[in-house]
Amino acid sequence: MKDGCNGVNVTILLWSAILAFPAAWRMKVLGLLAGSLAIQLMNVVRFISLFYIGQYSTNWFEFAHGYLWETLLMLDTMVVFWLWVSRVSRAGTVPNAGD
């Protein structure tokens, strides 16, 4: 298992987005913790599915490992960020486009 396989790259991406977004620090900390947990949970599902795909076919493993799961994790990260921003906006700190 390499560094990139532990979901650290998408976690860093999510952390950068959350830290750069104008929101209260309490919300940011909540986003960092809950977001990292969501990504790690998804990564566990990824590991399990890759294990079974690897038993079935090396070609499918290469496809799922190199492309499919990488992009699914990116999509998951994007949605986690979207959910967090919705939560922040409900809490009452919605930034404007010009800010």
Place this chain on the structure above:
Amino acid sequence: MPAISLNPQTRFLLLGSALLTGMLILWWFVLLNPLLFLLRGAVQVCGGAVFSGRSELSVTEAPSGDWTFEVPLEATLPRSLENPTPQQMHSIDFDLARSDAGAFTFGLPVYWAIMLAAPGIRRNLRPLLLGTLAMVVLEIALLLVTAEIYAHKALAQLLPSQDPLGNWFLHFSEYLSVSAIPYVIPFAVALWVDRELREQIFHWASAAPLPAEAAAISAGNRPGKRPRQMKPARKRG
């Protein structure tokens, strides 16, 4: 049977995951070879323009499917035990595995999947077309940058003096261009071209209304409020 109502995030995640899986399977089985062929041709043409003034960039495909790049690069190799006189280099060769070259084509189906899962795309196909064009340009540019990075990495291995900072920079640049940027580009381009998706995710209140909101405003409704019910016009007299 009552329809299941999902929030936009869940809908985007489910639809996006299904479309990503479908699009990537289509790419893996059908689109990969034609896209690799087109990419190789485009890189040769664009590389000729980018590296003009120096010798031509050439990309050839080996029977295994791997690509061999010949990148123009002027350098002087110092004297060594094997070469008693300094040698002038005009180009450098390196191989790029077929799977690594494929990473510069898979952004397109990923981008299509994101855009087709995005809310409101059926009303406006312009972002889909504009983004596809942007993706093509960015993928070609990224492969040219990657070729330049690999060429400098290969050169650094030939030079006796090692620069730790320069080597670290090349290693980091390689990681970004091969393992990070190709995966981020489709998402970044989707957010860049699709205003509705961008505003939904970032919850930005824009100065100009979205196309759907503009239509509602022109019909006499305000966004965020319940539309007024049209009463039938009463006949006067």
